[in-house]
Amino acid sequence: MIELRTPAQIEEMRPAGRFVAEVLTALSAAADVGVNLLELDALAHQMIKDRGAKSCYIDYHPSFGASPFGKVLCTSVNDAVLHGLPHDYALVDGDLLSLDFAVSVDGWVADSAVSLVVGTPREEDLKLIEVATKALEAGIAAAVPGNRLGDISWAIGEVAHHAGLGVNLQFGGHGVGRTMHGDPHVPNDGRAGRGLKLKSGLVIAIEPWFLHTTDEIYTDPDGWTLRSQDGSRGAHMEHTVAITADGPIVLTAR
Numbered sequence: 303m304i305e306l307r308t309p310a311q312i313e314e315m316r317p318a319g320r321f322v323a324e325v326l327t328a329l330s331a332a333a334d335v336g337v338n339l340l341e342l343d344a345l346a347h348q349m350i351k352d353r354g355a356k357s358c359y360i361d362y363h364p365s366f367g368a369s370p371f372g373k374v375l376c377t378s379v380n381d382a383v384l385h386g387l388p389h390d391y392a393l394v395d396g397d398l399l400s401l402d403f404a405v406s407v408d409g410w411v412a413d414s415a416v417s418l419v420v421g422t423p424r425e426e427d428l429k430l431i432e433v434a435t436k437a438l439e440a441g442i443a444a445a446v447p448g449n450r451l452g453d454i455s456w457a458i459g460e461v462a463h464h465a466g467l468g469v470n471l472q473f474g475g476h477g478v479g480r481t482m483h484g485d486p487h488v489p490n491d492g493r494a495g496r497g498l499k500l501k502s503g504l505v506i507a508i509e510p511w512f513l514h515t516t517d518e519i520y521t522d523p524d525g526w527t528l529r530s531q532d533g534s535r536g537a538h539m540e541h542t543v544a545i546t547a548d549g550p551i552v553l554t555a556r
């Protein structure tokens with residue numbers, strides 16, 4: 303079911319968005335060579351406790367998950383791109399790390415992700431992050447009343463195709479509100495002018511993610527982490543965006 307929020311409700315969603323942005327900024331600063339993924343999860347967990355927020359991940363147990371997630375943060379490294387389950391791993395120079403974080407504050411959810419390189423970057427990884435960032439910006443720009451859902455998907459897909467990247471349609475953006483995953487599904491590629499008509503009050507997570515040389519993924523034996531089929535690396539950028547008459551509001555802007 304598609305739910306629309308009033309301007310007052312969108313205002314109520316801002317603290318969640320600001321907090322998610324704050325945590326991702328702190329985690330990005332903390333992520334360094336030698337830092338363990340479990341330390342990043344612990345930092346996020348402490349910030350959640352200090353803020354009195356509620357993790358959307360820790361008890362999360364959807365049909366595709368092996369068991370409740372058990373952590374508050376997704377840490378996807380190199381060939382892992384989505385749903386990375388934090389484990390005992392110390393980051394090494396050149397690692398491509400994607401952080402995905404969602405919490406509820408005062409009953410409203412915000413969801414955001416960022417990719418970064420730890421230590422010395424590879425040129426191709428910076429390029430992949432740049433493409434994902436541009437795709438996110440293009441998707442956000444298309445998130446205006448009167449457009450259709452397909453316009454957002456098309457805008458994202460166009461950036462990917464221009465960069466010579468494939469697009470996986472299994473996992474994409476989603477409605478955000480009282481819970482983390484609502485309608486509509488927001489695919490990262492599609493046909494302009496098609497699909498749901500966008501209205502003021504629709505709040506969605508827009509989240510392009512791409513892999514260097516494939517669009518195929520498989521699930522790690524941990525039951526959660528999604529890795530590229532061919533071992534190539536991935537990048538993932540996400541914001542929670544409110545569609546309004548005054549244009550898109552990026553609730554998780556950093």
Ligand code: MG
Nearest residue numbers: 402403413414
């Ligand atoms: Mg997310």
